[in-house]
Amino acid sequence: MGYDRTAHTVVFVKNTTEAINLLASRIPFARGDVVITTAMEHHSNDLPWRPRAHVEYVSVDRDGALVVDELEQLLHAYRGRVRLVATTGASNVSGYLPPIHDMAEVAHRYGAQILVDAAQLAPHRRIDMRRPGSSRCLDFVAYSAHKIYAPFGSGVLIGPESFFRQGPPGYRGGGTI
DSSP: OOOTTTTTEEESSSSHHHHHHHHHSSSOOTTTOOOEEEOOOOOGGTTTTTTTSSEEEOOBBBTTBBOOOHHHHHHTTTTTTTTEEEEEESSSTTTTOHHHHHHHHHHHHOOOEEEEEEETTTTTOOOBOOOOHHHHHSSSSEGGGGGGGGOOTTTEEEHHHHHHHHHOOSOOOOOOO
8 A cells, every 4th residue: 555654644443334434423524515426335435424414426337437527527516515525446346446546636626535445446456545735645545454354343544644633532531632
């Protein structure tokens, strides 16, 4: 996994679902905010957004490929309201690999961040997050460690250290004071 150890931090969680829910709970959504996701998402990257923001979906074509042009159309239609683009790194149904760095570039152009659910991608491909602030940077990556043959019950949410330092601790106790 390519990430900048000085700019990213790794938060250990139980699995991808917990990682995405953790991110969803830490983003300070406001009324009218939008999350754009895709029609090919696992429920773990769909359901956590629904109670927090208005969710729009980029469709897939009859071959299961993402209709990438729709992403920019949705970003334009909801300009200034899109907080996050949440996409799979690899479809668990078709195996399709969305162009995640191209999607990041478009999302950033409209002021949105991007999350890649890499549960299906991490076991098969190297993931280059790129440096935070670069136009093609993946802001957040989540995956379950058992997908890469680590023990069950572990996973990660990787993102900018500065993001995780905002707001109160997610869990209190131990060394949080």
